[in-house]
Amino acid sequence: MKKFLFLGLLLGIFMFNACKDDDTTTEPDYHAHIHSPAANSTYAVGDTVAIEVDFEDHNGGTVHHINVRIFNKSTGTEIYNQPTEPHVHSPASYTFEGTEVLDGVTPGTYTLEAKVWGHDDGVSEEVSSIDFTVN
Numbered sequence: 001m002k003k004f005l006f007l008g009l010l011l012g013i014f015m016f017n018a019c020k021d022d023d024t025t026t027e028p029d030y031h032a033h034i035h036s037p038a039a040n041s042t043y044a045v046g047d048t049v050a051i052e053v054d055f056e057d058h059n060g061g062t063v064h065h066i067n068v069r070i071f072n073k074s075t076g077t078e079i080y081n082q083p084t085e086p087h088v089h090s091p092a093s094y095t096f097e098g099t100e101v102l103d104g105v106t107p108g109t110y111t112l113e114a115k116v117w118g119h120d121d122g123v124s125e126e127v128s129s130i131d132f133t134v135n
Contacts (some may be wrong), residue, residue, distance in 0.1 A: 034057070039130040072108055
């Protein structure tokens with residue numbers, strides 16, 4: 001009889017521990033890798049800029065929101081802001097591709113800024129940027 005009580009106690013302890021919630025929560029380790037345009041590249045007014053950015057969570061989590069924008073570094077004038085719906089909800093990584101024709105832009109230095117963040121605004125936000133020149 002004692003063996004059955006002891007076995008029941010061990011089984012109860014095992015079941016209690018097995019159903020316990022996992023206390024570890026992995027924070028996202030977001031990164032935006034800008035492949036195109038190349039940093040410090042030069043374009044002429046009227047050229048087309050190819051845009052390619054890989055967004056990822058190095059911890060393997062979900063990429064929830066992204067944004068890519070191009071603006072004049074000295075005036076802040078924005079010439080590109082995509083995607084229109086930033087919520088992409090992609091497992092582990094997301095590749096954004098686009099183009100922008102540099103018609104009607106003022107020559108100068110421009111910044112491409114790529115931003116990735118979690119489910120809620122500002123959560124684990126990471127911003128990468130490169131500069132390029134328009135002549």
